[in-house]
Amino acid sequence: MTFPESNLRRKKLGQALMFGLARAISYGIVAILLLILFFIVKQGIGVVNWRFLTAMPENGMTQGGIFPAIVGTLYLVAGSMLFAFPVGVMAGIYVNEYAKEGPVKRFVKMMTNNLAGVPSIIFGLFGMALFVNELNFGASILAGSLTLGLLALPIVIRTTEEALKSVDDTFRQASYALGGSKLYTVRKVVLPIALPNILTGLILAVGRVSGETAPILFTVAAYFLPKLPGSVFDQCMALPYHLYVISTSGTQIEASRPMAYGTAFVLVVIVLIVNILATLLRNYFGKKVKMN
Amino acid sequence: MGNKLETIDVNLYYGDFHALKGISMFISENSVTALIGPSGCGKSTYLRLFNRMNDLIPNTRIEGQVLLDGEDIYQIKPSKIDHLRRNVGMVFQKPNPFPKSIFENVAYGLRVNGITDKSFIGAQVEKTLRQAVLWEEVKDKLKKSAFELSGGQQQRLCIARALAIEPSVILMDEPASSLDPISTGKIEDLIFELKNLYTIIVVTHNMQQAGRVSDYTGFFYLGNLIEFDKTKKIFTNPSKPETENYITGRFG
Numbered sequence: 001m002t003f004p005e006s007n008l009r010r011k012k013l014g015q016a017l018m019f020g021l022a023r024a025i026s027y028g029i030v031a032i033l034l035l036i037l038f039f040i041v042k043q044g045i046g047v048v049n050w051r052f053l054t055a056m057p058e059n060g061m062t063q064g065g066i067f068p069a070i071v072g073t074l075y076l077v078a079g080s081m082l083f084a085f086p087v088g089v090m091a092g093i094y095v096n097e098y099a100k101e102g103p104v105k106r107f108v109k110m111m112t113n114n115l116a117g118v119p120s121i122i123f124g125l126f127g128m129a130l131f132v133n134e135l136n137f138g139a140s141i142l143a144g145s146l147t148l149g150l151l152a153l154p155i156v157i158r159t160t161e162e163a164l165k166s167v168d169d170t171f172r173q174a175s176y177a178l179g180g181s182k183l184y185t186v187r188k189v190v191l192p193i194a195l196p197n198i199l200t201g202l203i204l205a206v207g208r209v210s211g212e213t214a215p216i217l218f219t220v221a222a223y224f225l226p227k228l229p230g231s232v233f234d235q236c237m238a239l240p241y242h243l244y245v246i247s248t249s250g251t252q253i254e255a256s257r258p259m260a261y262g263t264a265f266v267l268v269v270i271v272l273i274v275n276i277l278a279t280l281l282r283n284y285f286g287k288k289v290k291m292n
Numbered sequence: 293m294g295n296k297l298e299t300i301d302v303n304l305y306y307g308d309f310h311a312l313k314g315i316s317m318f319i320s321e322n323s324v325t326a327l328i329g330p331s332g333c334g335k336s337t338y339l340r341l342f343n344r345m346n347d348l349i350p351n352t353r354i355e356g357q358v359l360l361d362g363e364d365i366y367q368i369k370p371s372k373i374d375h376l377r378r379n380v381g382m383v384f385q386k387p388n389p390f391p392k393s394i395f396e397n398v399a400y401g402l403r404v405n406g407i408t409d410k411s412f413i414g415a416q417v418e419k420t421l422r423q424a425v426l427w428e429e430v431k432d433k434l435k436k437s438a439f440e441l442s443g444g445q446q447q448r449l450c451i452a453r454a455l456a457i458e459p460s461v462i463l464m465d466e467p468a469s470s471l472d473p474i475s476t477g478k479i480e481d482l483i484f485e486l487k488n489l490y491t492i493i494v495v496t497h498n499m500q501q502a503g504r505v506s507d508y509t510g511f512f513y514l515g516n517l518i519e520f521d522k523t524k525k526i527f528t529n530p531s532k533p534e535t536e537n538y539i540t541g542r543f544g
Binding site: 100101168170171173174175176177178179180181184188189192193 | 343345348350374375377378381382384386388390391400401403404405450453454457
């Protein structure tokens with residue numbers, strides 16, 4: 001059998017078109033990201049200096065620095081992860097390793113997915129109702145961290161679940177065949193293999209949490225505080241909220257514009273640093289898994 | 293030679309699927325028994341009866357008796373299953389060393405079972421690696437990842453891993469099917485060596501392999517045990533036409 005050549009040529013042309021389109025779209029996405037970064041860096045970098053990073057805001061937040069907001073954001077990210085990471089990983093382990101296939105498991109998975117889709121302001125209101133009022137934590141780092149933790153939970157659960165699912169079943173079987181219990185197998189074989197991917201979930205969650213404004217609006221964020229928080233029951237400032245107030249509801253919005261760009265720049269850099277650190281951590285564990 | 297293992301009229305169902313149909317068979321101590329048959333005939337399922345690995349698959353139902361040293365292993369307490377699996381080791385189709393060091397792979401079974409004595413673990417790891425004829429190749433890189441070994445070495449490592457906790461039975465599920473001919477030869481030599489100390493059941497798709505390494509052969513087809521006899525008899529003078537058709541390559 002012989003094939004007409006024109007057919008081949010058309011196939012090639014079709015392929016070139018499709019791949020060209022796909023390539024253009026992916027370059028476009030990168031271009032948009034670079035554009036955003038360029039804009040923020042261009043506007044913000046001139047403002048950022050050592051004083052900006054380490055001083056308190058001054059003159060109605062038109063001058064001085066954003067130190068308390070940086071500290072506040074770091075506290076909130078750490079606090080929310082302290083809650084969401086262990087709880088989320090345990091939930092993921094339960095769903096993938098222990099729960100039997102059936103309606104209960106399907107329901108839990110469906111609810112986790114739904115939780116991920118809930119708008120963040122709803123988390124904020126819920127956090128205010130439960131942690132601030134009902135549990136009487138007041139507007140505090142504790143209440144804010146827990147609220148942000150709830151927001152991060154579905155991300156951690158889902159990535160943990162996926163990470164565990166991707167662990168080849170023959171590893172589990174080999175461990176059972178040696179007399180290993182389920183718990184021992186999960187701890188010594190499954191988790192170490194899945195750890196690098198679980199850490200990816202942590203990275204995603206940190207990125208999400210550090211930029212959220214709505215959940216901390218009613219639960220922790222302060223417009224302006226003259227001193228740093230002293231305990232988890234104090235309020236604190238936070239970068240995204242600070243950015244929001246000096247851009248929209250300050251007394252001299254125009255005068256504080258450079259401060260806003262500086263804040264945005266710092267927020268982006270912090271998220272970037274956390275991402276890089278977490279990626280390094282993941283690669284380190286990835287290597288360790290292979291070596292050990 | 294006594295009967296190490298015996299099944300009496302065993303039926304196994306995966307949900308509605310009748311995977312093993314009334315299998316009665318015995319396995320002699322310190323012998324190699326080969327299970328042959330086309331894909332999906334039930335031979336792997338039958339193998340996994342003996343360390344209760346089928347229990348891990350939901351909706352599995354088992355009838356009949358499976359005896360190990362005269363005791364029905366499906367009547368034991370669930371808490372004793374770990375104990376059973378210590379006594380009945382398993383080697384899988386694809387080499388599946390853990391992503392740990394060579395040393396830790398072999399030590400795993402000991403650690404699982406609560407042994408912490410470092411010098412004992414060290415001695416046992418060496419002894420077992422020697423048994424698996426791997427020691428000379430790995431003695432200088434015990435701390436290296438098991439993934440750095442070749443496929444054949446990995447499979448011998450998996451055999452060492454199974455041997456380390458001193459089982460009396462070893463189940464092998466197509467242990468050489470993913471290996472090259474030279475590695476396969478090494479595994480077969482090893483099986484031949486090991487039968488002095490262990491009772492071995494090996495599932496294989498490879499007729500020559502069954503003929504070379506085993507003392508007894510069972511031929512499975514569609515969940516039935518068609519014929520079970522001395523390997524010599526099966527391969528020279530099978531009593532059932534289905535068996536003859538299969539081993540001569542006319543189907544399956």
